[in-house]
Amino acid sequence: MLAARELTRRFGGLVAVDRVSLELKRGEIHALIGTNGAGKSTLINLLAGQLRPSAGTVSFRGEPLRAARPERMARLGIGRTFQHSNVFPEFSAFENCRLAAQARLPRVWALHEPAAHCRSSGEAAMRALEIVGLSERRDAAASILSHGERRALEIAMCLASDPSVLLLDEPLAGMGGEESNRVLELLRRLKTDRAILLVEHDMDAVFAVADVITVMADGAVIASGLPEAVRADPTVREAYLGDGI
Amino acid sequence: MDLQIFLIQVLNSIQYGLLLFLVASGLTLIFGIMGVINLAHGSFYMLGAYAAFVLSGLTGGLLWAIVLGVPLAVLFGYVLEWIFFSFLYRRDHLQQVLLTYGLILVFEEVRSLAVGDDVHGVAVPAALASSIPLGSAMSYPVYNLVISAACVIVAALLFVLLRRTRLGMMIRAGASNREMVRSLGIEIDFLFRVVFALGVALAAFAGMINAPASSVYPGMGNQVLIICFVVVVIGGIGSVTGALIAALAIGFVDTFGKVFLPDYSGVLVYLLMAVVLVWRPEGLLRESSA
Amino acid sequence: MSIARPILWSVALLALAALPFVAGKFYIDLIAKIMIMAIFAMSLDLLVGVTGLVSLGHAAFFGLASYMLVLAAPDQYTAVSLWTSLPLAMAASALLALVIGALVLRTRGVYFIMVTLAFSQMVYFVFHDTKIAGGSDGTYIYVKPNASIGAWSPFNLGDNAHFYYAMLALLALTFLFLRMLLASRFGRALRGIKSNEQRMRALGFNTYAYKLAAFTIAGAIAGLAGYFAAVQFGFVNPEMLSWHQSANVLLMVILGGMGNLVGAVVGAFALVLAQDLFSSLTKHWLLLMGGFVIAVVVLLPNGLTGAGQTWRHWRERTRSG
Numbered sequence: 089m090l091a092a093r094e095l096t097r098r099f100g101g102l103v104a105v106d107r108v109s110l111e112l113k114r115g116e117i118h119a120l121i122g123t124n125g126a127g128k129s130t131l132i133n134l135l136a137g138q139l140r141p142s143a144g145t146v147s148f149r150g151e152p153l154r155a156a157r158p159e160r161m162a163r164l165g166i167g168r169t170f171q172h173s174n175v176f177p178e179f180s181a182f183e184n185c186r187l188a189a190q191a192r193l194p195r196v197w198a199l200h201e202p203a204a205h206c207r208s209s210g211e212a213a214m215r216a217l218e219i220v221g222l223s224e225r226r227d228a229a230a231s232i233l234s235h236g237e238r239r240a241l242e243i244a245m246c247l248a249s250d251p252s253v254l255l256l257d258e259p260l261a262g263m264g265g266e267e268s269n270r271v272l273e274l275l276r277r278l279k280t281d282r283a284i285l286l287v288e289h290d291m292d293a294v295f296a297v298a299d300v301i302t303v304m305a306d307g308a309v310i311a312s313g314l315p316e317a318v319r320a321d322p323t324v325r326e327a328y329l330g331d332g333i
Numbered sequence: 334m335d336l337q338i339f340l341i342q343v344l345n346s347i348q349y350g351l352l353l354f355l356v357a358s359g360l361t362l363i364f365g366i367m368g369v370i371n372l373a374h375g376s377f378y379m380l381g382a383y384a385a386f387v388l389s390g391l392t393g394g395l396l397w398a399i400v401l402g403v404p405l406a407v408l409f410g411y412v413l414e415w416i417f418f419s420f421l422y423r424r425d426h427l428q429q430v431l432l433t434y435g436l437i438l439v440f441e442e443v444r445s446l447a448v449g450d451d452v453h454g455v456a457v458p459a460a461l462a463s464s465i466p467l468g469s470a471m472s473y474p475v476y477n478l479v480i481s482a483a484c485v486i487v488a489a490l491l492f493v494l495l496r497r498t499r500l501g502m503m504i505r506a507g508a509s510n511r512e513m514v515r516s517l518g519i520e521i522d523f524l525f526r527v528v529f530a531l532g533v534a535l536a537a538f539a540g541m542i543n544a545p546a547s548s549v550y551p552g553m554g555n556q557v558l559i560i561c562f563v564v565v566v567i568g569g570i571g572s573v574t575g576a577l578i579a580a581l582a583i584g585f586v587d588t589f590g591k592v593f594l595p596d597y598s599g600v601l602v603y604l605l606m607a608v609v610l611v612w613r614p615e616g617l618l619r620e621s622s623a
Numbered sequence: 624m625s626i627a628r629p630i631l632w633s634v635a636l637l638a639l640a641a642l643p644f645v646a647g648k649f650y651i652d653l654i655a656k657i658m659i660m661a662i663f664a665m666s667l668d669l670l671v672g673v674t675g676l677v678s679l680g681h682a683a684f685f686g687l688a689s690y691m692l693v694l695a696a697p698d699q700y701t702a703v704s705l706w707t708s709l710p711l712a713m714a715a716s717a718l719l720a721l722v723i724g725a726l727v728l729r730t731r732g733v734y735f736i737m738v739t740l741a742f743s744q745m746v747y748f749v750f751h752d753t754k755i756a757g758g759s760d761g762t763y764i765y766v767k768p769n770a771s772i773g774a775w776s777p778f779n780l781g782d783n784a785h786f787y788y789a790m791l792a793l794l795a796l797t798f799l800f801l802r803m804l805l806a807s808r809f810g811r812a813l814r815g816i817k818s819n820e821q822r823m824r825a826l827g828f829n830t831y832a833y834k835l836a837a838f839t840i841a842g843a844i845a846g847l848a849g850y851f852a853a854v855q856f857g858f859v860n861p862e863m864l865s866w867h868q869s870a871n872v873l874l875m876v877i878l879g880g881m882g883n884l885v886g887a888v889v890g891a892f893a894l895v896l897a898q899d900l901f902s903s904l905t906k907h908w909l910l911l912m913g914g915f916v917i918a919v920v921v922l923l924p925n926g927l928t929g930a931g932q933t934w935r936h937w938r939e940r941t942r943s944g
Contacts, residue, residue: 162827
């Protein structure tokens with residue numbers, strides 16, 4: 089559904105992403121792993137439209153996207169989470185999700201209709217909160233949520249807009265074992281209708297849930313394929329020496 | 334338009350542009366390094382002009398007024414940063430806008446209490462009061478050339494400071510990346526104080542040296558302030574080179590605008606800004622991010 | 624807590640409605656003027672307090688509508704129809720806001736503040752340097768707009784009690800309109816933009832369009848205020864477009880408390896009354912004004928309506944510190 093071809097991004101003299109090609113297919117969880125500084129977050133930003141590529145293309149459902157901005161990507165149905173929780177701190181958890189759900193609704197300009205009466209966005213928000221287990225905390229301000237709860241809210245916001253592609257940037261960071269398992273179970277359920285890109289450091293989680301794994305180092309892809317093949321690949325072992333694969 | 338008039342307008346443009354540059358360079362550095370939007374910056378220009386008036390009355394000459402006035406301005410800037418502006422760094426832009434606006438009101442009224450509201454003239458130093466003939470019918474005041482020359486010298490000194498000294502290196506680093514300077518830790522308070530005092534001194538000097546040519550009147554700072562904002566917007570926040578280019582551009586647009594379109598000359602500078610904004614919202618010398 | 628607020632509002636509304644019966648002409652005119660400024664302040668609150676757009680050039684839209692009243696009249700002695708000149712004035716302000724907004728909203732942060740100031744200066748110069756409506760001297764308006772529709776004359780803007788009630792009604796209508804706007808999805812999106820614009824864009828909102836819409840609506844409402852300010856004052860000059868006017872209304876919003884509309888109204892009352900007080904004390908009242916501005920920003924960061932919040936924050940900090 090979402091494909092990158094020879095995607096490159098330079099910052100001055102530094103090549104952060106070097107001719108990366110990968111494909112996200114519906115029904116697949118595609119994991120992206122690599123050491124710190126390998127270019128994973130930059131790649132997500134490129135795919136989400138936050139950064140413009142220096143070279144290469146991003147295509148959605150076969151159509152290449154030229155100079156797409158984040159608004160357009162989101163409206164196409166590409167949802168993302170952020171590595172550092174990027175929520176609306178003054179709003180409640182519910183309102184955070186409701187706003188996310190509102191983004192893809194038509195008829196924005198109905199000035200006379202109170203947002204609170206908007207059923208579709210309210211229901212989508214509650215569903216998203218239930219899925220991640222935050223329904224009890226729906227009225228808590230996002231700023232007072234615990235770190236793990238905020239990561240869950242990140243995911244809920246992404247889900248509330250019902251995207252067909254999910255780009256998840258280290259969603260499990262800072263989560264306990266039980267919470268992590270819940271999220272992984274959720275991802276397994278979600279992948280049936282969607283394409284999921286999962287950037288993670290937690291190797292157990294990655295190997296438990298990924299259908300395809302791509303490994304990056306210094307901005308370039310050094311291996312890509314089925315989990316077992318990647319695990320056995322000598323280049324990967326070398327790059328990850330001591331990381332417990 | 335014949336050559337003599339053209340030459341005069343060019344000289345006027347350069348003079349105006351250089352004066353703007355002196356004031357705007359301080360503004361852009363304060364913005365870029367301390368992240369403070371300072372509406373009171375025009376007041377420093379006004380205070381400089383009034384200082385020139387008062388001091389030349391006391392000492393009998395503009396030259397002595399400047400010799401005394403510039404160190405006074407530096408001291409004033411240093412103290413002002415210490416007791417007032419250092420509290421602004423942590424505040425958001427809205428609060429900075431209103432706090433510095435309050436400061437303008439205070440400065441204007443203190444000036445009114447101390448010196449009154451009349452328009453004053455400052456005498457051009459006798460040695461420089463002549464005119465250079467240009468061609469057969471026109472002449473150009475020597476003092477105006479002196480203004481431009483003084484501005485060029487100060488600008489050159491500023492560039493030497495910025496590019497050749499360790500202090501200048503810290504300033505330039507700070508202007509492009511404030512966080513980096515913070516992480517250097519030491520001497521940060523001193524750096525801010527120096528930059529602020531430098532900005533005040535530059536603006537005050539511009540006010541002093543231009544006082545004989547433009548006369549000294551209430552509200553003169555506000556006009557300069559807003560044009561300086563335009564300079565900073567066009568040139569890019571934190572970029573002294575950008576400020577120079579923008580100030581000269583505005584000098585030319587405004588001066589020649591007054592000649593060809595006198596009714597709309599005030600508007601032309603803003604049109605220039607509008608054009609730049611359409612093309613490059615972050616200013617001429619800034620790299621636009623993706 | 625929830626019963627106290629409606630009671631407070633009802634009392635305030637009743638007090639305002641009863642004023643013309645108990646007060647003299649001076650106070651009726653003063654409160655009418657404050658209500659006009661309150662409308663102006665609410666329009667800016669939509670930008671600053673709700674959407675997070677700090678505009679230092681809002682007076683341009685206020686002043687343009689004032690000038691439209693003059694420009695719509697064939698001469699200084701003929702009354703225009705309220706029902707044609709007011710929409711015209713508001714439309715002009717809205718159009719100017721649309722054009723300026725389209726340009727300035729390309730910038731962010733400090734740049735945005737500066738360019739709003741610069742563009743409003745441009746508008747100021749257009750009226751100051753040219754001969755339009757008297758140039759820097761301004762123009763007098765000798766007759767108030769005519770509110771009649773055909774043969775029926777619902778009210779007379781020349782009567783100061785009628786004018787007062789008209790302004791009270793407008794204040795209430797504007798307040799209700801903006802309240803409705805803020806409760807709508809559009810309004811929630813604006814608040815989202817103030818909270819975290821980057822995230823809004825990542826969610827799919829076209830934040831530029833939202834900001835431009837807010838800017839235009841705010842400009843139109845500022846025009847509403849500016850039109851009636853001219854009607855009441857009977858005189859227009861470029862100072863109505865000056866940046867001092869812009870700073871003044873910004874101060875009202877801060878003084879009262881941002882983002883909740885009521886703050887803007889409270890701020891307008893407080894500031895105009897403070898100005899009246901200061902100017903009666905000394906010729907150099909601007910000095911007091913300057914000190915007042917600084918004191919308000921430092922001591923009441925959440926404004927008067929947020930004083931309780933400021934007090935609680937301060938208590939927590941001194942307790943834990």
